[in-house]
Amino acid sequence: MTTDRAAELRARLAAVQDRIARAATDVGRAADDVTLVVVTKFFPAADVRLLAGLGVTEVGENRHQEAEAKAAECADLGLRWHFIGGLQSNKAAAVAHYAGVVESVDRAALVPRLARGAADAGRVVDVLLQVSLDPPGRDHRAGADPAMLPALADEVARTPELRLRGLMAVAPLDDDPALAFARLAGIRADFLSRHPDATVLSAGMSGDLEAAITVGATHVRVGSAVLGSRPEVK
Numbered sequence: 001m002t003t004d005r006a007a008e009l010r011a012r013l014a015a016v017q018d019r020i021a022r023a024a025t026d027v028g029r030a031a032d033d034v035t036l037v038v039v040t041k042f043f044p045a046a047d048v049r050l051l052a053g054l055g056v057t058e059v060g061e062n063r064h065q066e067a068e069a070k071a072a073e074c075a076d077l078g079l080r081w082h083f084i085g086g087l088q089s090n091k092a093a094a095v096a097h098y099a100g101v102v103e104s105v106d107r108a109a110l111v112p113r114l115a116r117g118a119a120d121a122g123r124v125v126d127v128l129l130q131v132s133l134d135p136p137g138r139d140h141r142a143g144a145d146p147a148m149l150p151a152l153a154d155e156v157a158r159t160p161e162l163r164l165r166g167l168m169a170v171a172p173l174d175d176d177p178a179l180a181f182a183r184l185a186g187i188r189a190d191f192l193s194r195h196p197d198a199t200v201l202s203a204g205m206s207g208d209l210e211a212a213i214t215v216g217a218t219h220v221r222v223g224s225a226v227l228g229s230r231p232e233v234k
């Protein structure tokens with residue numbers, strides 16, 4: 001069983017790495033300019049362990065309880081955990097104990113809580129600001145309104161326990177990802193003019209990683225293309 005799963009993960013991972021390399025070279029970028037974060041949500045720690053054996057070093061999770069348990073089970077693997085999900089304020093401090101990167105910071109209320117958790121754990125936590133790509137007027141999915149980014153960025157930048165590394169976004173479900181990511185590129189250019197060292201751009205998932213790499217994504221978050229389809233309900 002385990003070896004079958006290992007073989008399946010090896011093949012799927014290789015196919016995704018190939019897609020990333022091709023998308024990067026198509027736009028004149030080096031393949032290793034794009035970091036793959038494998039999103040392991042809904043899949044067991046045993047899969048994370050197999051992935052680590054295949055060379056994966058960056059993993060993403062979107063629910064605190066599941067992430068915390070998996071990070072503890074896999075503590076010997078030296079992985080870097082990316083928290084990519086909607087973050088409740090009362091969970092933020094706990095997330096800062098195991099997450100190397102919190103990608104989903106979308107409001108100022110999270111900042112002091114993340115800072116407190118990082119301080120308790122004696123570490124500095126990398127932060128990405130999640131920006132909403134929904135057109136104006138739509139009820140926002142997760143993510144800060146682009147107009148709120150400067151203030152949120154300044155808040156993180158002045159917090160010594162956190163390191164502002166860049167932006168994260170998810171293309172809206174009902175929109176052409178190429179158009180959504182083109183908006184993201186504009187938002188990022190503005191952001192970089194104020195925070196030139198915060199160069200990370202986390203965008204692109206199983207279905208749209210090529211479109212994200214085309215507009216400059218430095219990190220893609222890929223779940224189902226590596227692990228298979230997730231169970232509907234957990």
Ligand SMILES: *Cc1c(COP(=O)(O)O)cnc(C)c1O
Nearest residue numbers: 039062084205206221222223224
């Ligand atoms: C689940 C998830 C992903 C991965 O999605 P796939 O389509 O399975 O690749 C990426 N980003 C976020 C924020 C997610 O919640």
